[in-house]
Amino acid sequence: MTFYVTTAIPYVNAPPHLGHALELVQADVLARHRRSRGEPVRFLTGTDDNAGKNVTAARAAGAQVGAFVRANADRFAALREPLELSFDDFIRTGSDPRHAPGVTALWRRSEPDFYRHSYTGLYCPGCEQFLDGNACPEHPAAPEPVAETNWFFRLSRYQRQILDVLESGRVRVEPAARRNEVLAFVRSGLRDISVSRPATRAAGWGIGVPGDPDQVVYVWWDALANYVTALGDGDDLRTWWLESAERVHVIGKGIVRFHAVHWLALLLSAGLPLPTTILVHDYLTVDGAKLAKSVGNVVDPLALADRYGVDALRWWLLSEVAPVGDTDFTVERLTARADRDLANGIGNLVNRTLALARRHGHRRAAAVPSDLPDRIDAALTTGDFRAATAAVRAEADRGNRLLEAARPWKLAHPGPVLAEALGICRVLADELRPFLPSGAERVRAQLRCDGPPRPVFARLGGAAPRLTAGR
Numbered sequence: 142m143t144f145y146v147t148t149a150i151p152y153v154n155a156p157p158h159l160g161h162a163l164e165l166v167q168a169d170v171l172a173r174h175r176r177s178r179g180e181p182v183r184f185l186t187g188t189d190d191n192a193g194k195n196v197t198a199a200r201a202a203g204a205q206v207g208a209f210v211r212a213n214a215d216r217f218a219a220l221r222e223p224l225e226l227s228f229d230d231f232i233r234t235g236s237d238p239r240h241a242p243g244v245t246a247l248w249r250r251s252e253p254d255f256y257r258h259s260y261t262g263l264y265c266p267g268c269e270q271f272l273d274g275n276a277c278p279e280h281p282a283a284p285e286p287v288a289e290t291n292w293f294f295r296l297s298r299y300q301r302q303i304l305d306v307l308e309s310g311r312v313r314v315e316p317a318a319r320r321n322e323v324l325a326f327v328r329s330g331l332r333d334i335s336v337s338r339p340a341t342r343a344a345g346w347g348i349g350v351p352g353d354p355d356q357v358v359y360v361w362w363d364a365l366a367n368y369v370t371a372l373g374d375g376d377d378l379r380t381w382w383l384e385s386a387e388r389v390h391v392i393g394k395g396i397v398r399f400h401a402v403h404w405l406a407l408l409l410s411a412g413l414p415l416p417t418t419i420l421v422h423d424y425l426t427v428d429g430a431k432l433a434k435s436v437g438n439v440v441d442p443l444a445l446a447d448r449y450g451v452d453a454l455r456w457w458l459l460s461e462v463a464p465v466g467d468t469d470f471t472v473e474r475l476t477a478r479a480d481r482d483l484a485n486g487i488g489n490l491v492n493r494t495l496a497l498a499r500r501h502g503h504r505r506a507a508a509v510p511s512d513l514p515d516r517i518d519a520a521l522t523t524g525d526f527r528a529a530t531a532a533v534r535a536e537a538d539r540g541n542r543l544l545e546a547a548r549p550w551k552l553a554h555p556g557p558v559l560a561e562a563l564g565i566c567r568v569l570a571d572e573l574r575p576f577l578p579s580g581a582e583r584v585r586a587q588l589r590c591d592g593p594p595r596p597v598f599a600r601l602g603g604a605a606p607r608l609t610a611g612r
C-alpha cells in the first residue's frame with residue numbers, strides 16, 4: 142500500500158511562521174505513521190518560488206529577487222532538523238530542474254482545454270487570484286483592477302466530473318465541513334479561469350507558456366503541478382502518482398478550491414489520476430490575531446523549538462489545534478500542555494514504572510492488549526490529529542491509573558503489575574514515534590537499558606528552562 146503525502150508549497154515572501162510548522166508537522170506524522178505500519182512512503186514538500194508576491198516582497202526589501210527567494214526557501218528547507226521532519230524530497234519551483242519541463246509537459250496535455258480571452262477583473266495580489274466580485278476575505282487591502290488577454294482553461298467542462306468524484310468520495314476532503322463548502326461551490330457552477338499572465342506583469346518571473354513567450358503560466362497552475370513534477374516522468378511518477386494506493390495533500394483552508402476544484406480539473410484534463418485525499422487544516426492565531434507578516438505577530442517555530450524543545454512544540458500543534466475553527470497560540474498553552482501530557486502523563490508513568498522495576502530487578506513486559514494502534518489509525522485516516530494524540534494520552538492515563546490502583550510500591554511481589562505497566566510503556570513508546578520522534582526514542586532507550594531512569598520530558602513550568610536534546 143504505497144502512500145504519497147505532500148504539503149502545499151508556501152510562498153517565500155517571508156520566513157516560515159508557526160502555521161507552516163503546523164502543516165509540515167501534520168504531514169510528517171502521516172508519513173512516519175505509515176512507515177511505522179510498514180508501508181512504502183514518499184513525503185514531499187517545497188517552496189513556491191514563482192509567485193508575484195515574492196517579487197513584490199523582494200523589491201520592498203531592496204533585494205535581488207533570485208537571492209531573496211533562495212534565502213527564504215533555504216529557511217523553509219532548514220526546518221527539517223529542528224522540527225524533526227522526515228520529508229524525502231524538497232522541490233523549489235524556481236530552480237529545480239525537474240519543475241519547468243514538468244509544467245510544460247502538463248500544459249501540453251491540456252492544450253485542447255485552453256483558449257485566448259480578454260479579461261477585466263479585480264485581482265488580489267495576496268491570493269494571486271482574480272476575485273469573483275467580492276472583496277477578498279483574507280486580504281482587506283484594495284484589490285487591483287486588471288485588464289489583459291490571457292489563456293483561459295475550460296474549467297466549466299469538468300463541473301460534472303468534479304462533483305461526481307467529491308460526492309462519491311473518490312476524492313475525500315476532510316473534515317466534512319470543508320467538503321461541504323467545496324461541494325456547495327461546485328454546485329453553484331464553475332466558470333472558466335485565466336491560467337496565464339502577461340510576462341511583463343509577472344516581471345519575467347515564472348514559467349513561459351509553451352508556444353507563447355509573451356505569457357507566463359499562472360502561478361497557481363505552476364505551483365499545483367509540483368506534486369507531479371517532483372516525481373519526474375519515470376519510475377517515481379509511476380510508483381507515487383500513477384499507481385500509488387494513496388495520494389494525500391495536506392493544505393490550509395484558504396486554498397481548498399485550488400486543490401479540490403482546479404487541481405482536479407487540471408489532472409482530469411491531463412488524463413492523470415486524482416488525489417485520493419485532501420486533508421484541510423484551519424488557521425492559527427497568536428494572542429487572537431491572524432498569523433501574517435503584515436500583522437507583525439509572526440511566531441518563529443525555530444525559536445519555539447529551541448526554547449521549549451521540539452517535543453513540546455510538535456505536541457502542542459498536534460494535540461491542541463482544532464480541525465475546524467481557528468486555534469489561538471500562546472506560550473502558556475504550549476508549556477501547560479507539554480507539562481500535563483508529556484512530563485506528568487507519559488514521563489511520570491515511564492519514570493515510576495522503570496524506577497520500581499529496577500529496584501525489584503524486574504524486566505519482563507507483559508503483552509498488554511491495547512486499542513491504541515487502531516484508534517490512531519482511525520483518527521489519522523481523517524486527519525484528526527487531536528483525536529490521535531488524545532488516544533495516546535488516554536493510554537498513558539490508563540498506565541498511571543493502574544499504578545495508583547495497584548500501588549506496586551507497597552507490594553512484596555509487584556511483578557505482575559510491573560509487567561503490565563512495562564507493557565503499556567512499550568505500546569506508548571512504539572505508538573508515540575510518529576508524533577514525537579526523539580521523545581519516543583528516549584522512552585525506548587530507557588526501556589532497553591539498565592541505568593537509573595531519568596525524566597524523559599523536562600517540566601517546562603513558568604521558568605521554561607532551555608532544553609538540550611538529551612538523547
Ligand SMILES: [Zn+2]
Nearest residue numbers: 265268277280
Ligand atoms: Zn486575497
